[in-house]
Amino acid sequence: MSLQTPSRTYTRTQLCEALGVGESNFDRRRQQLENADFPKRLPGLARWSRAAVDAWIAANGDAELMREILVGPEPEVLSNVAASDTIAKRYGGMAR
Template structure:
């Protein structure tokens, strides 16, 4: 018997995005809230796929909602780090 592992999906739905962001329901991830998040650098919905890139969202979350920089300069403390300093 040959068992194949399915690869993890890379495109996720609004329900899954809402869960990743800690919202209780899909309606919390409304268009107006999405627009505010996108203004802060949140990844936009993928055209033609009716979903969002999970890797892009995970990168955005790992950077505390800030765009990742490509330079090697020392990073400033994140808002979360400043809060507990």
């Protein structure tokens, strides 16, 4: 018995089903969706990234939230003073 793994992409038909729209409606609105940060079709394929589309839906089209869903939040940038304070605390307040 072989295990089925989920596809990492959506076909146009699957994509339209996930969005709950007809294919002709999607075709008419595709440029408008892409202007609202909807993921573009993968280069050289007639498919869309499932992760990117699912993140766009979960983020309600918010590009920054979509990026956080896909790759995580931006790391905090520490100033040199804050970094040295953090290091001092981590190592028990050793002399600087």
